[in-house]
Amino acid sequence: MSKLRSAPTLDDVARKAGVSTATVSRCLNDPERVVTATRERVMSAVTTLGYTPNFAARVMAAKRSFTIGAIIPTMENAIFARGLQAFQEEIHRQGYTLLVSSSAYRPEDEEEQIRTLVARGADGLLLIGHDRAPRIFDFLEQRKMPTVVAWSFIPEKDTPSIGFNNRQAMKALAAKVIKLGHTRLAAISGIRQGNDRARLRIEGIKDAMEMNNLPPDSLPIIETSYEIENGAEAFANLMSQTERPTAVLCGNDVLAVGAVRQAQDMGIRVPDDVSVTGFDDIELARIINPPLTTVHVPHREMGRKAAQALIEMIETGSAGQSLELPTEIVSRQSLDRAN
Amino acid sequence: MSKLRSAPTLDDVARKAGVSTATVSRCLNDPERVVTATRERVMSAVTTLGYTPNFAARVMAAKRSFTIGAIIPTMENAIFARGLQAFQEEIHRQGYTLLVSSSAYRPEDEEEQIRTLVARGADGLLLIGHDRAPRIFDFLEQRKMPTVVAWSFIPEKDTPSIGFNNRQAMKALAAKVIKLGHTRLAAISGIRQGNDRARLRIEGIKDAMEMNNLPPDSLPIIETSYEIENGAEAFANLMSQTERPTAVLCGNDVLAVGAVRQAQDMGIRVPDDVSVTGFDDIELARIINPPLTTVHVPHREMGRKAAQALIEMIETGSAGQSLELPTEIVSRQSLDRAN
DNA sequence: ACCCTATTTGTAAGCGCTTACATTCTAATT
DNA sequence: AATTAGAATGTAAGCGCTTACAAATAGGGT
Known part of the structure; x- marks a missing residue:
């Protein structure tokens, strides 16, 4: 029958080891500063008591949380999942913990979550894309919160x-599509409001x-x-127009997969009757038949680099520097010349 | 030029509104308890100052964090992503925030992350599967940490x-496969060590x-x-055996997709030459050709139910109750009768 | 008017930790 | 042996919040 006892504190450890709380704290955070004999006594007290430091107290006293917050639109999207996994591995390697929330693409939710993460004492923030209310950036700047934006490279921005x-x-x-002789293009895009990736991809087509000269x-x-x-x-919608497009450029692979399947259901051959392209190069893109011509994005590398940049900002107090990563067109069978 | 000023505190708000810190705290946490005129004065001070409560301080004082921790094997897996998204939506609806870490299927990492989450003052924990060292469950119990296990239903367990x-x-x-006349079965499984899902699925085949009578x-x-x-x-390995199986049962859809693709590369027809089945029913399962016969799991519902159960445990202090969710076999084209 | 209760607000004691500063100890130098 | 720099440890003041308890104020019944 276990006694109802709350978690042991630094004080308990100190008493058990016959030292002051300061010494215990030093053993935990800066072991060099305490002599071996004492340290061993303290550490054994820590283990026998099953002591775990209380994070809130530590954050409050140290004004440092070794925590990095990330807010992504959704976890149900392989591209964010992959980049974030790499991000988390890197920060973990450097002794930080990741706090994730997802905003479900809702700007108000994102704003609330940013405030929550800041309130929780995050040392830095990872955000996706630049499109959000200026007051949010003002807030972040006023709080001197190191922030990095990923999945989008716009060097003119402050962040x-x-x-x-x-x-x-x-x-x-799109240039490649046009060079293959297509003149009647159409686009299926993600919601562009508040999403610079979607917005800029359409601009790229234009x-x-x-x-x-189209x-x-x-x-x-x-x-x-x-x-x-x-x-x-x-896709069905686009194909019901009188003048059917010969190439449908999709803002991402998921939409492109939907387009290809719909084509199959409608008896439209891809790429013989209509070409379809994606963006992101997720697994689905090479599994579907025909496999998608798409844009490959180095998600893992981006996550890693973002982590490094952010940690540097946190630890040196520097303003941080933007970094552009290369993408490349992956040619598979969903795109062919116009007939 | 903005002054380098740290975040406003409760005290600043109190002074500005001409009330005590207790009143401000009440305005924020229990608005009913303070009269309208005062509340409005306080709230306006809050907004003009741009005050955001300091989470660490709040957790420390209230011994309650309104935070729930979840540790999943990996975010790069659609099934966890989906279930977790639903979990997060539900707890958010109830005023909690989610803290996620992923253990990359490494038990030591998972243990460390459990301790971290506890140290951070999580009010409750979501874990995947029952297979882990008993000392972890002892620790959790000693700390009276409400914990729920998902993705696995084993009612005999304490958690x-x-x-x-x-x-x-x-x-x-497997019974269905056998009924279709297959007698030479083979299995491709995830790592079973520390993973009850993988382990039990193989047991199911047996x-x-x-x-x-096989x-x-x-x-x-x-x-x-x-x-x-x-x-x-x-799959290639399995097919190089002298006596080829006629049906390959895979522990999950991802492995099954790999098997199907390899079959194509080897010129082996699915399901004509060999049947393949999956488990989970992720998107890939219906996109691949032939689409997979697999087991559908209600991931979203599981996430939601797990959230409800956990919150109930937290708020009522009850021991919590296991809940079995139904799965169902989805018949698609990758499984056919033996020839 | 007076008393009593109920409501609203204030006071102040922590929560568990880090760290600046003070103190004690060690050992090398004179 | 006395002196002293430097290392090891201790003391105690917060960090920003919640909340038990105390105090003040308001309202209702006589």
């Missing part, structure tokens, strides 16, 4: 970004059209949220 | 589990074999970790 040039990458892909305003765009089914629906 | 009967579910699937010990089992490539390799 350093570790990511890739969504616009450029999509432009390159850039490529403009460069090749009127950018003629591009049919269907915006929808991140689900296979929505991609399918959008 | 309540919200999940499904992995053994039973796999047994049903149960079904035993019931149908010698359970004859089942070839290849254990490998959770990656498409590993599934492919395992």
